[in-house]
Amino acid sequence: xxxxxxxxxxxxxxxxxxxxxxxxxxxxxxxxxxxxxxxxxxxxxxxxxxxxxxxxxxxxxxxxxxxxxxxxxxxxxxxxxxxxxxxxxxxxxxxxxxxxxxxxxxxxxxxxxxxxxxxxxxxxxxxxxxxxxxxxxxxxxxxxxxxxxxxxxxxxxxxxxxxxxxxxxxxxxxxxxxxxxxxxxxxxxxxxxxxxxxxxxxxxxxxxxxxxxxxxxxxxxxxxxxxxxxxxxxxxxxxxxxxxxxxxxxxxxxxxxxxxxxxxxxxxxxxxxxxxxxxxxxxxxxxxxxxxxxxxxxxxxxxxxxxxxxxxxxxxxxxxxxxxxxxxxxxxxxxxxxxxxxxxxxxxxxxxxxxxxxxxxxxxxxxxxxxxxxxxxxxxxxxxxxxxxxxxxxxxx
Amino acid sequence: xxxxxxxxxxxxxxxxxxxxxxxxxxxxxxxxxxxxxxxxxxxxxxxxxxxxxxxxxxxxxxxxxxxxxxxxxxxxxxxxxxxxxxxxxxxxxxxxxxxxxxxxxxxxxxxxxxxxxxxxxxxxxxxxxxxxxxxxxxxxxxxxxxxxxxxxxxxxxxxxxxxxxxxxxxxxxxxxxxxxxxxxxxxxxxxxxxxxxxxxxxxx
Numbered sequence: 146x147x148x149x150x151x152x153x154x155x156x157x158x159x160x161x162x163x164x165x166x167x168x169x170x171x172x173x174x175x176x177x178x179x180x181x182x183x184x185x186x187x188x189x190x191x192x193x194x195x196x197x198x199x200x201x202x203x204x205x206x207x208x209x210x211x212x213x214x215x216x217x218x219x220x221x222x223x224x225x226x227x228x229x230x231x232x233x234x235x236x237x238x239x240x241x242x243x244x245x246x247x248x249x250x251x252x253x254x255x256x257x258x259x260x261x262x263x264x265x266x267x268x269x270x271x272x273x274x275x276x277x278x279x280x281x282x283x284x285x286x287x288x289x290x291x292x293x294x295x296x297x298x299x300x301x302x303x304x305x306x307x308x309x310x311x312x313x314x315x316x317x318x319x320x321x322x323x324x325x326x327x328x329x330x331x332x333x334x335x336x337x338x339x340x341x342x343x344x345x346x347x348x349x350x351x352x353x354x355x356x357x358x359x360x361x362x363x364x365x366x367x368x369x370x371x372x373x374x375x376x377x378x379x380x381x382x383x384x385x386x387x388x389x390x391x392x393x394x395x396x397x398x399x400x401x402x403x404x405x406x407x408x409x410x411x412x413x414x415x416x417x418x419x420x421x422x423x424x425x426x427x428x429x430x431x432x433x434x435x436x437x438x439x440x441x442x443x444x445x446x447x448x449x450x451x452x453x454x455x456x457x458x459x460x461x462x463x464x465x466x467x468x469x470x471x472x473x474x475x476x477x478x479x480x481x482x483x484x485x486x487x488x489x490x491x492x493x494x495x496x497x498x499x500x501x502x503x504x505x506x507x508x509x510x511x512x513x514x515x516x517x518x519x520x521x522x523x524x525x526x527x528x529x530x531x532x533x534x535x536x537x538x539x540x541x542x
Numbered sequence: 543x544x545x546x547x548x549x550x551x552x553x554x555x556x557x558x559x560x561x562x563x564x565x566x567x568x569x570x571x572x573x574x575x576x577x578x579x580x581x582x583x584x585x586x587x588x589x590x591x592x593x594x595x596x597x598x599x600x601x602x603x604x605x606x607x608x609x610x611x612x613x614x615x616x617x618x619x620x621x622x623x624x625x626x627x628x629x630x631x632x633x634x635x636x637x638x639x640x641x642x643x644x645x646x647x648x649x650x651x652x653x654x655x656x657x658x659x660x661x662x663x664x665x666x667x668x669x670x671x672x673x674x675x676x677x678x679x680x681x682x683x684x685x686x687x688x689x690x691x692x693x694x695x696x697x698x699x700x701x702x703x704x705x706x707x708x709x710x711x712x713x714x715x716x717x718x719x720x721x722x723x724x725x726x727x728x729x730x731x732x733x734x735x736x737x738x739x740x741x742x743x744x745x746x
Contacts, residue, residue: 262732300733311695319658333663337656340702344695 146480147510148188148267149231150223155207157183157200157218158537166510168530172521173514174542175534181514184534185271185485188512191222191234192269192483193293194251194260202238202249215239216247224267227480232266261303268297268474268482272467272489277459280451284440291356291441294470298477302355309348309436316341317431324430342419345435346412350391352436354411357393360385360441362476366469374465374500379445381462388438389418460492468504481509489513490520498522552578604675606651606668608633616640616649623647625685629672629704631655631692639690647688650675655696656703662696664703672704676711686714693720 147169153162158180175181182198190196196205206218217239225231235252251263279286295302319341323334330338364383371381387393391414415435422433443450443462450462468484475481484505490498502525505511514534515521521529531542552574560570577585601607602614609615616622616636626647630636636649654667676684689704691697705715721739722731731739 301737304734308695315658315695315699318661322658322661333665336703336706337658337663337699340699341658344698 146224146226146231146268146483148222148483148512149225150221151188152219152221153184153187154219155209155217156187156220157205157207159183159187160207160537162537162539164532164539166512166530168528169508169510170505170525170529171510171512171532172518172526172529173512173532173534173539174516174518175514176516179534180537181516181534182273182487183537184539185273185487185512185514187220188222188267188483188485189269189271190236191220192264192267192297194236194249194263197271197293203247206238222267234263234267261300264303265297265300268478268480269485270294270467270471270474270482271485271487272464273487274489274491276463276467277456279463280443280454280459282451284438287441288437288439291359295355295359297482298359298474299355302352305348305351305355306436309345309352312341312344312348313432313435313437316345320426320432321430324427326427330427342416343412345419345432346415349389349415349435350408350411353387353389353391353415353439354393356436356439357385357387359473363466363469363473366472366476367466370469370472370504371462371465373504374461374497376496376500379458379461380447381450381465382444382447383466384442384444386440386442387436388440389415389434391415391418457492457494457497460489461497464489464501471508481507484508484511486511486513488515490515601651604671605649606653606671607636607649621646625683626688627672627675627684627686628688628690630690631697631700635690652691652700655691656699657696660696667700669704669707673707676708676713684713686716689715689717691717 148166150166151162151164153159155161158178162184173181173184186196186198196202206216209216217237219239220236222234223231224234233252233254237250237252238247240247251258251260253263253266279290292306296306316338319334319337323330360383367381367383371379391411393411418434419432426433443466445454445458445462448454450459454462471482471484486505490501493501498520499522502522505513513521518526532539533542534540555574555577556567556570558570559565559573560567562570565573577588599608599610600612602609602612602617604613604617607614607616611618623646626645627650628639628645628647629650629652630639631652631654633651633653636651639645639649650668650672652667652669652672654662656662656664656667676687687704687708689701691700701717708715719742721742722728722735728736
């Protein structure tokens with residue numbers, strides 16, 4: 146699957162941009178603040194039906210010259226798969242035909258659809274400068290990154306995640322209601338808890354199994370990519386750390402349990418974990434075990450990459466992880482996702498840059514933004530579609 | 543909208559109407575201006591009906607549906623099958639189910655679901671009234687309770703609560719099926735509906 150054409154109107158610092166992708170690799174060069182990240186985020190927006198940046202949709206509307214101009218932005222993408230057919234994805238934010246309030250509307254091939262139906266038609270893997278925070282910061286970012294990837298790949302993942310969060314909110318509300326009354330929880334509490342625990346385990350196990358399988362799959366590729374990037378220097382290993390001790394080792398490689406008995410065992414393990422923390426939960430008033438407290442650990446030569454890795458090592462490690470995700474998506478779906486690279490070369494030395502370019506060459510399509518042409522070798526610039534971006538205006542070089 | 547631009551009664555009416563569900567400030571304004579210029583009998587009738595709406599209705603002491611006679615027409619009917627009770631969340635669901643004419647049993651309206659998030663527990667909905675109907679020695683022998691709550695989390699929690707409570711009664715507890723929409727093509731079914739349909743498949 147490749148992105149053939151992109152059109153942006155009134156989005157962030159772009160007035161209007163039309164871009165036809167003519168080569169497997171597109172390089173975009175521009176100074177800070179020219180719109181490189183906004184261009185890549187527009188593509189992510191179309192793929193994920195929401196932005197990955199902190200701006201709200203309303204804040205993403207171009208400031209405009211005339212205050213009386215209608216306020217909206219419009220993003221449009223044409224994709225093409227191996228069979229030669231494709232889709233048209235469109236995101237519109239603004240005042241609809243029925244008048245205010247402003248809202249986001251998603252269209253797939255001309256028909257308005259819900260976000261769940263928009264996801265997965267354009268698969269992207271984004272590598273950005275902030276990615277190093279994935280290894281250095283807390284687990285929340287790692288869970289979010291995992292969710293973003295898995296929601297693109299698996300409609301059921303999103304379904305179970307959304308349901309899990311609803312059950313969790315209800316369970317937390319019930320815990321808060323009976324907070325502090327640890328002595329003898331009344332039967333109204335225990336019986337409602339019994340139901341919520343069963344639901345939490347049902348959805349939670351589905352979410353956790355999909356995470357476990359995915360991390361296992363990607364880490365196999367990541368070890369190879371890391372070896373390629375570092376010329377067998379560092380060994381990267383990535384491990385899933387579920388907060389509830391549930392064993393997923395047997396169901397290797399499948400998102401469905403091998404049989405009902407295994408499903409049942411995993412749900413029981415989840416519920417045992419909940420039972421162990423119930424006392425503390427009643428003191429604190431919220432749920433303390435489950436996918437919402439999961440973590441992923443990155444190890445460099447067996448030591449925590451976040452704690453002991455240098456900045457360059459962290460950058461390389463996370464880059465290896467992202468490239469491995471792209472390979473795992475191809476293994477799973479048969480098609481390479483679109484690789485979006487936002488200023489990835491900055492902290493890498495010359496030899497690593499060359500090897501990153503080699504790894505990039507395997508992808509079906511890459512869009513890479515850089516402040517400096519020198520980050521990419523001349524041989525690569527010759528075959529790529531090279532564009533310059535200045536103040537929200539794109540021009541071929 | 544500045545308050546000195548319009549008489550207070552107009553702005554108050556707009557504000558009051560916009561408190562109704564599904565009515566935004568714009569619709570409220572439209573309704574208010576319509577009523578301002580409507581023939582006099584129309585607002586008079588409307589006002590009269592609104593005043594009588596709550597005064598002349600109550601909840602049936604048996605099924606908790608909205609009624610004007612005790613017990614309600616459905617509960618006192620001799621043509622209904624008294625061995626089946628269909629449990630619903632809200633009174634408006636009764637008319638939805640009864641309209642299709644396939645169900646000839648009695649109803650029970652809970653007026654809500656179990657939802658810790660909204661602070662609603664088992665004592666906050668009409669469950670006690672349901673148990674009273676099912677107790678041995680009641681007016682009729684109920685053989686089945688059909689739980690027709692929504693397939694969302696509070697609806698399911700309520701269904702499970704009822705099923706657990708009735709475990710020791712000689713009463714069958716069933717739940718509405720969910721899955722593929724009637725009349726829709728398999729080709730267009732989404733993954734999630736299909737999964738439910740597969741789980742709830744029937745032996746032919």
